[in-house]
Amino acid sequence: MFKKPMISIFIAFIILSTVGSITIASAIDSDENDVYLLCVYDILSELEIDLSEYVALLKPLSHTGEYQHFLSENATRYQAFQAINPRMPRDLVLAYVNVNLDKEFYTDILEVANPGSLYVLVNKHHGFPRNWIPDDLVIIESWRRIRKDAAFNILMMKSDMEEAELSMHLVSTFRSFGSQSGIFSNGVAQFGRTRAETMYARPGHSEHQAGLAIDLLHSPPRGALRSAQFQDTDEFEWLLNNAYKYGFILRYPEEYVDIHGYIFEPWHWRYIGIEIATVMFNEGISLYEEFYGRYLVSGVLENAVDIINTIRELELLAIFEAEEIERLQIEADAEAVAQRLAEAEALAIREAEEAERLAAIELFQTTMMNNTEQNNINTSEFDNETKLNVFIVIIIPLLLLGLCIVSVKVATVIVSRM
Numbered sequence: 223m224f225k226k227p228m229i230s231i232f233i234a235f236i237i238l239s240t241v242g243s244i245t246i247a248s249a250i251d252s253d254e255n256d257v258y259l260l261c262v263y264d265i266l267s268e269l270e271i272d273l274s275e276y277v278a279l280l281k282p283l284s285h286t287g288e289y290q291h292f293l294s295e296n297a298t299r300y301q302a303f304q305a306i307n308p309r310m311p312r313d314l315v316l317a318y319v320n321v322n323l324d325k326e327f328y329t330d331i332l333e334v335a336n337p338g339s340l341y342v343l344v345n346k347h348h349g350f351p352r353n354w355i356p357d358d359l360v361i362i363e364s365w366r367r368i369r370k371d372a373a374f375n376i377l378m379m380k381s382d383m384e385e386a387e388l389s390m391h392l393v394s395t396f397r398s399f400g401s402q403s404g405i406f407s408n409g410v411a412q413f414g415r416t417r418a419e420t421m422y423a424r425p426g427h428s429e430h431q432a433g434l435a436i437d438l439l440h441s442p443p444r445g446a447l448r449s450a451q452f453q454d455t456d457e458f459e460w461l462l463n464n465a466y467k468y469g470f471i472l473r474y475p476e477e478y479v480d481i482h483g484y485i486f487e488p489w490h491w492r493y494i495g496i497e498i499a500t501v502m503f504n505e506g507i508s509l510y511e512e513f514y515g516r517y518l519v520s521g522v523l524e525n526a527v528d529i530i531n532t533i534r535e536l537e538l539l540a541i542f543e544a545e546e547i548e549r550l551q552i553e554a555d556a557e558a559v560a561q562r563l564a565e566a567e568a569l570a571i572r573e574a575e576e577a578e579r580l581a582a583i584e585l586f587q588t589t590m591m592n593n594t595e596q597n598n599i600n601t602s603e604f605d606n607e608t609k610l611n612v613f614i615v616i617i618i619p620l621l622l623l624g625l626c627i628v629s630v631k632v633a634t635v636i637v638s639r640m
C-alpha cells in the first residue's frame with residue numbers, strides 16, 4: 223500500500239529536478255558574466271535565501287561600474303544618447319537606451335515578445351500584439367477583470383488597507399485593445415490630440431491591456447478621474463510605502479513625466495510580482511523603464527527569479543515528501559501497534575482457552591476424585607451392612623440354635639436326674 227504514493231513522489235521529484243537543472247543550465251549558458259554565475263551559485267548553495275541577500279547580490283550589477291547591462295548592439299546609441307545628455311550617469315544612459323528611451327514616442331515601436339509575462343514592459347515604445355488578451359483573467363469585483371496573480375494580491379492589499387482604516391475603490395482594471403481604442407478616441411475628441419496623448423495610451427500601448435494594471439481611488443469617483451486629489455490622501459501615502467509588499471508599483475511617477483510621457487497618475491498601479499517590486503523598492507528605483515533597462519532587458523533578473531521559484535517549488539516538494547514519509551511512518555507505526563495489540567489479544571485468548579481447558583480438566587479430575595471417595599464411602603457402608611445382615615441372618619439363628627441345643631441338653635440332663 224505504500225508503493226504507489228512513493229513512486230509518484232519519486233517521479234515528481236525527478237521531473238522537477240530535471241526542469242530546475244535545465245533552467246539553471248540554460249541560464250548559465252546564456253550569460254557569461256561572473257557576477258551572474260556567482261548569483262546563481264549562491265542561490266543554489268543557499269536555499270533559504272531571503273530578499274535582502276538577493277538585493278545584495280544584484281548590487282554589483284549596477285554599482286561596480288562594470289555596466290553589466292551593456293548590450294554591444296546598442297553601443298553607438300549609448301554614445302549618441304550620452305552626447306545629448308552629458309550629465310546623465312553612464313549606467314543610466316545604458317538602462318534608458320536598452321528600453322529605447324533614446325527614441326521619440328511611438329517611433330520604431332517594438333512589439334513585446336513576452337506579452338504574457340508578469341514583467342512585460344509596455345509603453346510608448348513597446349506595444350502589444352493587436353488582439354492580445356491574457357488567458358488567466360479573473361473577475362475581481364462586479365465586471366472588473368484582472369490577471370489571477372494580481373487578483374489575490376489586490377484583495378490582500380484592500381483588506382489590509384481597510385484594517386488600517388483606509389479605503390480602496392477600484393475604478394479600472396483590464397481593458398481590451400478595442401475599449402482602449404474607444405477611450406483614446408474620446409480623449410482626442412474631448413481634449414485635442416496633444417493633451418490626450420499625455421492622458422491616454424494609444425490602443426495596444428495601455429498597461430490595462432496586460433491585465434496587470436489597476437486605477438484606484440480612495441472614494442467612489444465623481445467627475446474627472448484625473449483629479450489631483452488622490453495624491454494628498456493617506457491612502458496614496460500608504461500605497462507609496464506598502465504597495466510593493468503586494469507586488470505593485472506606482473507606474474507613472476511625477477518626477478519622470480518627460481520619460482514615461484504621461485501626466486502624473488497617482489491612481490495607476492502596476493502589478494509586477496512581489497520579488498521584483500521589493501527589489502525596486504529596496505534599490506530606490508521608482509521608474510519601471512529604468513529598472514527594466516538595468517535588470518530585465520538582459521533577462522538576468524527574470525532568470526534569477528525563475529530559478530528562485532523553481533527552488534521554492536523543489537523546497538515545497540521536499541517538505542511535502544517529508545510530511546508524506548512522516549505520515550506513512552505514523553501509519554506504519556499505528557499498524558505495528560495494532561498488530562502487536564492483535565497478537566497480544568490472540569495470545570490472551572489462547573491463554574484464556576488454555577486456562578479454561580485446564581480448569582475443565584481440573585474440574586473433571588476433582589469430580590472424578592470426589593466420585594471415587596463417595597464410592598469408597600459407599601463400599602464401606604455396604605460392607606458394614608452386609609456384616610450386620612450376615613450377623614442377623616446367620617449368626618443369630620446359629621446362636622439361637624446353639625442356645626436351643628444347649629437348652630435341650632440341659633433340660634435332658636435335668637429330666638434324666640429327676
Ligand SMILES: [Zn+2]
Nearest residue numbers: 435436437490
Ligand atoms: Zn490606469
